[in-house]
Amino acid sequence: MIRSPFRFVLVAMAALSLSACGINSVPTKEEAVNAQWANVQSAYQRRADLIPNLVSTVRAAAGSENQILNNVTSARARATSINITSDDLSDPAEFQRFQDAQNQLTQAMGQLRTVVEAYPQLQSQGRFADLMTAVEGAENQINVERIRYNEAVQDYNTEIRTFPSVIGAKLVHGAEAKVPFQASAGAQNAPTVDFGNAFENGAPAGAPANDNAGEQAPAAATN
Numbered sequence: 001m002i003r004s005p006f007r008f009v010l011v012a013m014a015a016l017s018l019s020a021c022g023i024n025s026v027p028t029k030e031e032a033v034n035a036q037w038a039n040v041q042s043a044y045q046r047r048a049d050l051i052p053n054l055v056s057t058v059r060a061a062a063g064s065e066n067q068i069l070n071n072v073t074s075a076r077a078r079a080t081s082i083n084i085t086s087d088d089l090s091d092p093a094e095f096q097r098f099q100d101a102q103n104q105l106t107q108a109m110g111q112l113r114t115v116v117e118a119y120p121q122l123q124s125q126g127r128f129a130d131l132m133t134a135v136e137g138a139e140n141q142i143n144v145e146r147i148r149y150n151e152a153v154q155d156y157n158t159e160i161r162t163f164p165s166v167i168g169a170k171l172v173h174g175a176e177a178k179v180p181f182q183a184s185a186g187a188q189n190a191p192t193v194d195f196g197n198a199f200e201n202g203a204p205a206g207a208p209a210n211d212n213a214g215e216q217a218p219a220a221a222t223n
Contacts, residue, residue: 023168026175029156033178034086036152040145044079044102047138051076051109054131058112061122068108068115075101075108089153090176099181109135146181153178 055069062069079101088094113132116122123129157177160169169175 023172025165026156026160026169026173029152029159030173030175030178033089033149033152033156036145036149037084037086037089040142040149041084043138043142043145047135047142048076048080048105050131050135050138051105054112054128054135057125057128057131058116058122061125061128062116062119065115068111072105072108072112075105079105089178092179095179106139150180153180 051072055072058065059069082098082101084095084098088098116128159165160173160175160177
């Protein structure tokens with residue numbers, strides 16, 4: 001009877017020691033990163049789902065802009081073909097491929113927005129306005145989810161690098177740092193998007209030039 005309380009104390013102390021060494025906290029924070037990454041993917045997918053209907057609507061009113069429309073479609077195909085799993089979140093090269101593809105789609109969408117300004121009849125269509133509102137909402141959500149993802153990554157990366165959690169992180173879980181979203185080089189400047197000869201044939205009078213028309217993907221705060 002005397003040993004039972006003592007044994008209980010030892011078990012409690014051992015549990016606290018293990019917890020302090022990151023046995024539980026590291027996987028908990030990693031799951032938080034994975035869950036937030038799923039939210040990021042969902043936001044990107046929402047935008048991708050809207051693009052085919054947007055392209056079809058623009059094509060009906062601005063069929064001469066096939067080059068621009070085809071570039072948007074191709075950029076969407078590239079962006080949706082790169083699937084990042086939770087295991088890839090620790091692979092900087094794979095993560096960069098995903099981010100680059102999404103940025104290219106954002107640039108193509110920026111070019112599309114510039115082109116449609118030359119078509120008043122398109123801007124007056126309720127369907128087009130509704131689709132653009134939905135796309136803009138999806139892009140805003142992408143930015144929000146990227147920021148939240150970066151916050152979860154910072155929390156996890158800090159956990160696996162600081163004592164005493166670093167013990168369990170390395171010896172038990174084999175934890176590796178997750179990759180955050182980062183602003184592309186020169187993101188503070190409006191990028192130039194070159195679609196070749198898109199405007200040389202069949203472009204409407206007064207159509208805007210390509211220079212500085214693209215949009216860079218919204219960059220989440222980095223830590």
